[in-house]
Amino acid sequence: MRALGVVWDLIVLNLLFLVCCIPVVTIGPAITALHYVTTKMAGEKDGTPVVGNFFKSFRANFRQGVLMGILFGAAGGFLGYDIYLLWHSGNFQNSIFKILIPVAAIAYMMTFVYAFPLLARFNNTVLGTIRNAFIMSVTSLPKTFSMLLLIGACVAFTLYTQTTLRYGLFLWFALGFSSIAYANAFVLNGVFMKCSEQYSSQINQEQSQDTTENSDSKK
Template identity: 40%
Template sequence: MKLFNLDSPLMQFLNKVADLMWLNVLTLICCIPIVTVGPALTALHYMALKIARDEECYIARDYFKSFKLNLRQGIVIWLIELVVIILLVGDFLILRFSTISFGQPMKIVLAVVAVLVLFTFTFVYPVLAKFDNTVMRTIKNAFFIGILQFPKTILMMILSVVPAVLFVLAPQIMPIVFLFGFSVPAWADAKLYNKFFQKLEDQMNGVGQADGEAGAEGLEEAGEDERIFKDELDESIQEEPPRIGES
């Protein structure tokens, strides 16, 4: 029956579901040591973008390729993120139980800082997965992209907490969260930022929009490291800044 042909919409859908499930399990396993959360999330977004672009990929092999490639930087960025979160939470708790007169303005300032931090770390692992930069430039570029893609950044932040909210409201769906809680939001995120990333890749590769796909395929054939460029994303954004909310 055509319904069960490998190229049928049903089989393609089932294959994508299986890929996302396997990707989620790998991410959970690689997050267990805690210190490797950064490279695990980087590899997650690397694979999510491949799946969103319908690129041919081998989930386990390509996942661990990205994990290994971004191991050091992923750990450093994750530790920075962890320290920043601890400091912000600590400051909020101190202000909550403090009686100082300027406590409320300080809470507003901290809230603004927290939002900017969330904007940055929403994009930091997708940027690290696809673009080759130093740690500080990766964080800086993720911050600018988070601002430039403002509406989509908010949506991505919401998507990231949906599995946790669903688990709290309906603990019986724990098996679904276990199988898809990381990978499905990452795949949905990739769908949102794919066109924006493609524009940046095309700029770096010196190809037109029409040749973008061919350029990406050429990079994949060129070697194991598929990241696009070194230390150039911020200059590229400055040269041709996308409008806020533009795809």
């Protein structure tokens, strides 16, 4: 029954996500709310229904989510166009762009899988969130690639044949986006917890040093 409850929540969450993506400009807040709900489902549970948590995050992160969505959309479109030129134009075959563009695309995907979950969980500026997302993706490289591998495998399976395309599209619209976010949420929660512990340890060390310095100065 618990498993069926999780599946039902993922179906509802997937539907909310797709509906909120229809205006296009709201894709960023919708992705943020999606990760906010799935990280809660995979970690601490406050008893709030999926719908309530989704719109709570959607409203709270609307402005920053829209801005981040525009930035990632523009960067993704630019990289996609560059990859298209790299694939179809012979002028790029022996240039440095043959290396730079794939590297930039990988860095983009690595940053993307952390940026919106970070926005959902921590208060920061948009540029600060993107910077931290990139740093976190590099420092947790094995976990980053495990999340990218899951996404890539699902996309590749969907596009494998016409049969898998039909069934795959049905699954994507039914619970595909929420299921992938839920699976990655277990990885993200572990990374976030580790970073929070390191940050708390650093704060405690700084406070301890300040206390020692103050006591020495009084003496």
